[in-house]
Amino acid sequence: MMRSCALCVLLGAAVPCVAQQPNILLVIADDLGLDPVPGYLPGPEKAAMPNLQALMAQGLTFDNVWVDPLCSPTRSTIITGRYGSRTGVLNPGDLSLLPTTEVTLHRYLTDLGSGYASCIIGKWHLGGTPPDPTYPNTMGVPHFAGLLSGAVADYSNWQLTVDGAVSQSTDYITTALTDRAIAWIDQQTSPWFCWLAYTAPHTPLHLPPAALHQQGALPDDAESIAADPLPYFLAMVESVDHELGRVLASLTPEERANTVVIFIGDNGTSGNVIQQPYIPQHAKGSLYEGGVHVPLVVAGPVVTRAGQREPALVNSTDLFCTIVELSGNALPSYEDSRSLVPLLAQPGLSVRSCLMAYVSQGTVSGHAIRDERWKLIIPDTGAERFFDLQTDPWESTELLATGLNTAQQQAYEQLQNACQQPTGFVAPASAQHFALLPDLATSGLLVQAPLAAPVQVHLYNATGALVRTRTVTAVLDIADLRPGLYLAHLAQGDRAQVLRFVKP
Helix, strand or coil, X not given: CHHHHHHHHHHHHHCCCCCCCCEEEEXXXXXXXXXXXXXXXXXXXXXXXXXXXXXXXXXXXXXXXXXXXCHHHHHHHHHHCCCHHHHCCCCCCCCCECCCCCCCHHHHHHHCCXXXXXXXXXECCCECCCCCCCHHHHCCCCCEEEECCCCCXXXXXXXXXXXXXXXXXXXXXXXXXXXXXXXXXXXXXXXXXXXXXXXXXXXXXXXXXXXXXXCCCCCCCHHHHHHCCXXXXXXXXXXXXXXHHHHHHHCCHHHHHCEEEEEEECCCCCCCCCCCCCCHHHCCCCCCHHHHECCEEEECCCCCCCCEEEEEEEECCHHHHHHHHHCCCCCCEECCEECCHHHHCCCCCCCCCCEEEEXXXXXXXXXXXXXXXXXXXXXXXXXXXXXXXXXXCCCCCCCHHHCCCHHXXXXXXXXXXXXXXXXXXXXXXXXXXXEEEEECCCCEEEEECCCCCCEEEEEEECCCCEEEEEEECCEECCCCCCCEEEEEEEEECCEEEEEEEEEC
């Protein structure tokens, strides 16, 4: 923890520093789009989610958050900070194995010497098919307890894996995962990061125990569920909210006051229960808004914008940098991730100009790009689709089919070139930022800076140890560095930024 505090002092005003390392609770709901969530516009039928609404009142609600349209790809983006086009995790089946070469969020925190205990409780779904029971631990997760695969056939009869040991559980899985999270948190004596990934409200749709929902005494036979599935889906959403409340209630007042809660859906709602104005073809699995646009709420001691809404563009990759910075280690940019920490305290900021989403599953393969207004879907095969999200948020009018006017054509061409950056290096968010780019002539790093002045560079290795100090005007020589991960603190006067690079 001393190392983290020293780095914060070094950065000065570049990154907000947390006086006391907060606990971090990341809650992921499975197949939860905007439509059933209170506080978001689409969907006439809302689930009762008093605990999430309390977090909204205490924290910050994000309105423009993109994930990938399927569960494994989104989880990969969060745990690596990298798009699926880089990791190869693009669907929940044959492309669901997270490569061993990837640096996971848990391993990154460990290598930094952050002082955090960390775990994953719940759904993993990054181990390929069939999954290796030890794979979460192999990928740097110190403690894993939960479900290796993407779903269960029965919420009360499923395979529980705890650090490589597999057994059969007949406990209701939503409650069992909550119990595991509470027990793990109770054992911690240092700051903790708990990744709690519920499998609800993923299919099979069913009626949860009565204490977990507010949908009433519905019939629980398969015919009734098939005839009217929505109330069962809402009941499962409510069960997640109920159990989230139980985790929070288990914390002491002091612990609760020092815990940041991050709540997100992993992809859009399934087509059989998605609500208007979405249509089933634009739901989970698709690159339309119903597949990639999800809720995100952040609440806790570092969030000073209580009860506010945030319109900035956010990608699921951004949770990587955000969680690292919440731990007290500066990381405003990393691969495809941008920290949201500045937004938690100050409105009117932006950490990215566009969003990306990827998928490769059968006939639904390709990627999507959007900026603040325009969106382009680019299939691997077939025609592109172009939309104006400002006037057509439900993507009912495809613009390319009828021809573009001058303004639309200009926006289309700009969007085609958006979000392109060299693999493995961080591009600047604007002219006010620093960047490190490959210099092919020297095999060093070209340093771009906001001002035409020398840049002070401090290099740190993955453990936070200072390995070099340089003043550069153009190229940073890294030829004699050992292979590995490095953090570069770049400064010009009171401007400063930390960027990450890997020396091959």
